[in-house]
Structure formats: structure tokens, C-alpha cells
Amino acid sequence: MHNNSIPFNRPYMTGKELEYIAQAHLNGILAGDGPFTKKCHRWLEKTIGTKKALLTHSCTAALEMVAILARIQPGDEIIMPSFTFVSTANAFVLRGGVPVFVDIRRDTLNIDENKIEAAITKKTRAIIAVHYAGVGCEMNSIMEIATRHNLLVIEDAAQGIMSTYYDQPLGSIGHFGTLSFHETKNIMCGEGGALLINDEQYIERADIIREKGTNRCQFHRGQVDKYTWHDIGSSFLPGELIAAFLWAQMEAAEMITQIRINLWNNYHQYLAHLDYKGLVKRPTILNNTQHNAHIYYILVPTIQDRTAIIKWLSDRNINAVFHYVPLHSSPAGTRYGRASGDLSITENISDRLLRLPLWPELKLSQIESVVDAVEKYFSN
Numbered sequence: 234m235h236n237n238s239i240p241f242n243r244p245y246m247t248g249k250e251l252e253y254i255a256q257a258h259l260n261g262i263l264a265g266d267g268p269f270t271k272k273c274h275r276w277l278e279k280t281i282g283t284k285k286a287l288l289t290h291s292c293t294a295a296l297e298m299v300a301i302l303a304r305i306q307p308g309d310e311i312i313m314p315s316f317t318f319v320s321t322a323n324a325f326v327l328r329g330g331v332p333v334f335v336d337i338r339r340d341t342l343n344i345d346e347n348k349i350e351a352a353i354t355k356k357t358r359a360i361i362a363v364h365y366a367g368v369g370c371e372m373n374s375i376m377e378i379a380t381r382h383n384l385l386v387i388e389d390a391a392q393g394i395m396s397t398y399y400d401q402p403l404g405s406i407g408h409f410g411t412l413s414f415h416e417t418k419n420i421m422c423g424e425g426g427a428l429l430i431n432d433e434q435y436i437e438r439a440d441i442i443r444e445k446g447t448n449r450c451q452f453h454r455g456q457v458d459k460y461t462w463h464d465i466g467s468s469f470l471p472g473e474l475i476a477a478f479l480w481a482q483m484e485a486a487e488m489i490t491q492i493r494i495n496l497w498n499n500y501h502q503y504l505a506h507l508d509y510k511g512l513v514k515r516p517t518i519l520n521n522t523q524h525n526a527h528i529y530y531i532l533v534p535t536i537q538d539r540t541a542i543i544k545w546l547s548d549r550n551i552n553a554v555f556h557y558v559p560l561h562s563s564p565a566g567t568r569y570g571r572a573s574g575d576l577s578i579t580e581n582i583s584d585r586l587l588r589l590p591l592w593p594e595l596k597l598s599q600i601e602s603v604v605d606a607v608e609k610y611f612s613n
């Protein structure tokens with residue numbers, strides 16, 4: 234990599250990770266659910282205000298656990314945005330569920346709560362609220378619709394740790410929340426995730442599903458004298474070395490979030506004049522949400538512009554990327570799911586969105602270089 238290059242992401246280490254891994258090594262407990270995992274669980278329960286937090290090896294795994302806990306049967310429909318990562322849909326398709334894709338809002342890029350009800354049928358079981366870029370979905374409306382139709386609400390808060398909606402932490406509002414600690418997320422351990430359970434009736438079964446379908450957790454708590462096979466399940470928990478690494482990040486979560494917000498605000502100020510000129514559109518943050526600066530993106534006029542800007546930035550050693558390819562028109566999305574109504578905003582945004590480099594050790598001068606390069610593209 235070029236010396237002056239600006240990568241899209243650089244995982245941030247607090248400096249405590251190796252110390253805690255060494256401590257786990259010394260403890261001699263390396264399988265899951267050891268002392269570091271318990272510290273992480275308690276921190277999540279306290280910070281997010283969830284009834285039960287369980288570390289998993291990914292957000293994907295947490296979503297797969299939700300599909301099992303919700304007893305999704307073949308043909309059951311799950312409403313979700315098309316503008317999301319594949320795991321949101323895949324976890325339910327694995328149980329025979331049918332993703333029903335709904336368009337997003339033009340401002341927050343979150344599922345359009347006003348288009349959810351038209352997608353509900355007799356087979357609908359759940360609504361998934363994906364908090365894009367750590368900005369809260371309209372949870373009040375979504376919860377109200379779900380209550381009226383007796384549906385489960387799952388918050389895919391993979392990007393939403395430390396964000397709030399009307400002062401409620403994301404992941405604490407629906408029946409379930411899922412988090413990701415993938416290297417690209419704000420708080421990370423390489424690969425990792427968590428399931429948040431806000432409805433107590435699911436807690437006991439979650440412990441069993443996460444431990445290969447056995448009641449090993451009850452055995453370890455001394456509640457039963459032997460453990461055996463009780464339900465379907467898999468190995469969804471991470472080992473202690475991962476939890477030790479993650480604990481270092483959780484301790485610094487507040488600081489990491491604040492640093493990211495400062496950088497995000499710098500981009501936002503520096504890009505304001507391009508927005509006023511109508512050349513780019515910056516993210517919209519509504520007053521009801523405090524976001525965590527997970528992503529800084531701009532919307533450029535056309536897909537041709539986006540392709541050209543990525544090349545323009547790359548020629549200046551700046552790595553900018555885009556996502557998502559809409560799920561409703563993807564090969565698997567057309568096979569396993571269906572679109573509800575028109576998804577033109579999803580298609581339009583997916584062509585025009587560009588993510589700019591954002592990571593805690595990014596320097597102000599590097600942000601200036603990125604903004605300068607974007608400005609030069611438009612003045613050319």
C-alpha cells in the first residue's frame with residue numbers, strides 16, 4: 234500500500250486486547266462462556282438495557298438464532314428492507330422463511346414504516362428493522378404496526394451499538410436485537426456478534442439453541458445434574474480469546490463512539506457547500522435519534538458519477554466503497570423472496586451511495602484530502 238494512501242477502514246485497537254487475551258490464557262478457560270464472556274454479557278445488559286445478552290460468533294449467527302427462536306416455518310413471511318446485508322434475509326431463508334422486501338425512506342435510508350402494512354399477509358410473522366448506518370428506524374410506528382398484527386419485531390442493530398432512538402438504545406426496543414462485532418463495525422473483535430433478548434419468554438430456549446441444543450447452561454448453573462439433547466441448535470458461541478479481545482473494546486466503546494462522531498461531523502461540515510450546490514446529498518439524521526457515526530456516505534448524482542469518483546479517488550490513493558446491491562433483484566433474492574410494491578428508492582440509492590473512509594485514527598488532514606479530492610472531481 235502507498236505511504237500516503239487513505240484506506241477505507243483500519244481496525245482500531247485500544248491497546249488492552251493482548252493483555253486480556255494473555256489473562257484468558259492464564260485463566261486456562263478457553264471455550265465459550267468464561268469470565269470474559271460474562272463481563273461482555275453484563276456490559277451489554279447494562280449499556281443497552283436488554284433482559285439478556287448472549288455473545289455469538291457473528292451477527293449472522295444471532296439472526297439465525299432468532300429465526301429458530303421465532304419458530305419460523307417454511308412459507309412464513311418476514312418483512313425487511315431490500316437495502317441491507319445478505320444475512321438479514323439468509324438467516325430466515327435457512328428455516329424456509331420468505332423475505333418480503335419493502336422500500337426505504339429517502340432521508341434515513343431505513344425501511345419505510347408507511348409501506349410495511351401493505352406487505353402484511355396471513356403468513357407474515359415478523360418485521361426486521363435494520364438501523365442503517367447506526368441511525369434508528371421509526372420504531373414507534375413499527376412497534377405499533379407489529380402489536381396490531383401480532384408480529385415479532387427484530388432489530389438488526391449490526392451497525393447500531395451506542396445509538397439511541399428517543400433515548401432508547403438500539404437493540405433494546407423490539408423482541409430481539411442483533412449486534413455485529415465484525416472488524417468493519419464500531420466495536421469489534423474480528424468476527425463476533427450478540428443476540429439481545431428483550432422478551433423474557435425466549436431466554437431459556439436461547440441458552441439451549443446456542444449450546445448445540447443441549448441444556449449445558451442449566452447443568453453449569455447446577456440446576457440439573459446431567460445435560461442432554463433438548464432441541465435443535467448449533468454452536469453459536471465464541472471462544473474466550475475472542476471475548477477477551479472484545480472486552481477491551483467494550484471498555485472503550487464510549488470513547489471510540491465520540492471520536493467517530495467528531496470525524497463524522499468534520500466530513501459533514503466540509504461537504505456542506507457541495508450539498509447546498511446540489512452536487513452531493515449528505516446523510517439525514519432526524520432529531521429523534523442519536524447516531525454512532527458508523528458510516529459517512531454521500532449520494533452522488535448518478536451511477537456513472539459514482540464509478541468515476543471511485544476511480545478518481547483511487548488515483549489519489551483514497552479508497553472509497555459502495556453497498557448494497559439490492560436483495561430483491563439479486564439471484565437468491567428472486568429465488569427465495571419477493572418484493573412488496575415499488576422499490577425504486579432502494580434501486581436509486583443503491584446506484585448513488587458512496588462510503589468515505591472513516592476509522593478512529595483517521596486524521597483531520599486526511600479528511601481534508603478526501604473532501605478536497607471530491608471537490609476537485611466536481612469542479613472538473
Ligand SMILES: *Cc1c(COP(=O)(O)O)cnc(C)c1O
Binds near residue numbers: 392424
Ligand atoms: C455487518 C452486518 C451484518 C452481519 O454481521 P456479521 O457479524 O458479519 O455476521 C448483518 N446485518 C447488517 C445490517 C450488517 O451491517
